[in-house]
Amino acid sequence: MGVDGELIRLADVRKEFGDVTAVDGIDFSIERGEFFSLVGPSGCGKTTTLRMISGFETPTDGQVVIDGRDMQGVPPDARDTNLVFQHLSLFPHMSVAENVGYGLKKSGVGKTEREDRASEYLELVDLGGYEDRNPGDLSGGQQQRVALARALVNEPSVLLLDEPLSSLDRKLRKQMQVELRRIHEKTQGAFFYVTHDQEVAMTLSDRLAVMNEGKIEQVGPPEEIYRNPASPFVADFIGDTNLLDGEAHDEEGRTVVKVGGRDGIEFVPDESVGEGPVSVSIRPEDISLADAGGPSAKSDGGRSAGETFEGEIVERYFQGDQTNYVVDVGEGVELSVVMQGRSTPVERGERASFWFADDAPVVFDSAGSS
Numbered sequence: 504m505g506v507d508g509e510l511i512r513l514a515d516v517r518k519e520f521g522d523v524t525a526v527d528g529i530d531f532s533i534e535r536g537e538f539f540s541l542v543g544p545s546g547c548g549k550t551t552t553l554r555m556i557s558g559f560e561t562p563t564d565g566q567v568v569i570d571g572r573d574m575q576g577v578p579p580d581a582r583d584t585n586l587v588f589q590h591l592s593l594f595p596h597m598s599v600a601e602n603v604g605y606g607l608k609k610s611g612v613g614k615t616e617r618e619d620r621a622s623e624y625l626e627l628v629d630l631g632g633y634e635d636r637n638p639g640d641l642s643g644g645q646q647q648r649v650a651l652a653r654a655l656v657n658e659p660s661v662l663l664l665d666e667p668l669s670s671l672d673r674k675l676r677k678q679m680q681v682e683l684r685r686i687h688e689k690t691q692g693a694f695f696y697v698t699h700d701q702e703v704a705m706t707l708s709d710r711l712a713v714m715n716e717g718k719i720e721q722v723g724p725p726e727e728i729y730r731n732p733a734s735p736f737v738a739d740f741i742g743d744t745n746l747l748d749g750e751a752h753d754e755e756g757r758t759v760v761k762v763g764g765r766d767g768i769e770f771v772p773d774e775s776v777g778e779g780p781v782s783v784s785i786r787p788e789d790i791s792l793a794d795a796g797g798p799s800a801k802s803d804g805g806r807s808a809g810e811t812f813e814g815e816i817v818e819r820y821f822q823g824d825q826t827n828y829v830v831d832v833g834e835g836v837e838l839s840v841v842m843q844g845r846s847t848p849v850e851r852g853e854r855a856s857f858w859f860a861d862d863a864p865v866v867f868d869s870a871g872s873s
């Protein structure tokens with residue numbers, strides 16, 4: 504563990520269940536020591552992908568390679584992977600230490616070494632001293648940490664995690680996210696994390712793959728995916744965005760994108776885009792607001808700000824450190840805007856001016872690529 508290089512590779516992997524195509528020809532690889540997440544909406548094929556890596560499901564087509572070895576025909580227990588599920592499966596009649604040492608016992612490790620290693624991994628998940636407890640006497644988060652220790656104790660090259668936090672309440676989930684990151688750093692093994700929760704995936708991952716309807720739409724570090732989404736689906740699924748229909752056309756030799764008709768939004772896209780219908784993604788925090796006609800404090804921290812537009816504030820939600828607005832731009836176009844820090848003095852029902860930097864909008868042509 505801890506050596507750089509590719510550990511897992513999926514090459515053109517497909518899985519069909521009867522006439523349902525659960526996974527539709529996917530390719531990605533996971534590096535040693537990496538925290539890699541597979542994220543996408545319910546039913547998109549995440550669990551099926553994880554089960555093909557673990558060996559509980561056989562691909563209809565394509566190749567799963569772990570550590571340079573083709574896994575075709577290799578059963579789950581002969582793979583260097585371990586699994587943690589959403590629903591805990593601790594043995595209630597065994598102590599915490601016995602639960603953690605269970606896999607070691609099965610592979611013939613003696614009692615003393617088993618106990619030592621169980622204690623070592625309980626220490627790792629911050630449960631040193633809990634060896635003799637019953638799993639039933641622990642909190643949900645503690646039980647989840649025991650399950651983690653049990654999956655880590657035989658030091659697999661890859662830990663496969665299928666929504667392991669989704670049964671926990673919000674506060675515990677946040678705590679466990681921090682724990683997971685810390686445990687990952689300590690173990691140096693690769694973590695493959697499956698979730699529909701894009702926020703969790705962004706927080707935890709070195710890189711993530713965004714999956715939709717059995718296909719991978721984008722693979723990359725969270726920030727790159729957030730800033731440069733490869734498709735309207737990715738722009739919408741990862742973080743919040745304004746996804747708008749627009750039209751690109753040529754105006755005196757340069758491309759101009761229009762959203763929402765004559766009084767709508769108009770801008771020159773940062774990257775070249777063909778003429779015709781387009782989708783436009785603008786993140787709410789990339790739009791600035793001020794009261795219409797007031798002393799415009801228009802500045803974008805050095806980024807070049809484009810034209811100023813006008814709209815009516817139809818919603819305003821104060822949220823402490825930020826204020827969320829919905830601006831009606833006319834012709835059915837509404838923009839969501841997030842202003843950080845102290846809110847602007849624009850109230851619901853008032854007119855406001857707004858603007859964004861030239862490089863804020865990401866434009867996708869009708870084929871869906873940016």
Ligand SMILES: Nc1ncnc2c1ncn2[C@@H]1O[C@H](COP(=O)(O)OP(=O)(O)OP(=O)(O)O)[C@@H](O)[C@H]1O
Binds near residue numbers: 524546547549550699
């Ligand atoms: N054993 C099976 N037999 C038939 N269809 C299946 C089987 N397993 C999964 N599917 C189908 O394959 C598709 C992908 O399922 P999968 O469980 O991989 O999705 P998922 O992204 O993990 O969803 P969720 O987030 O809800 O767990 C779904 O349409 C599902 O109904």
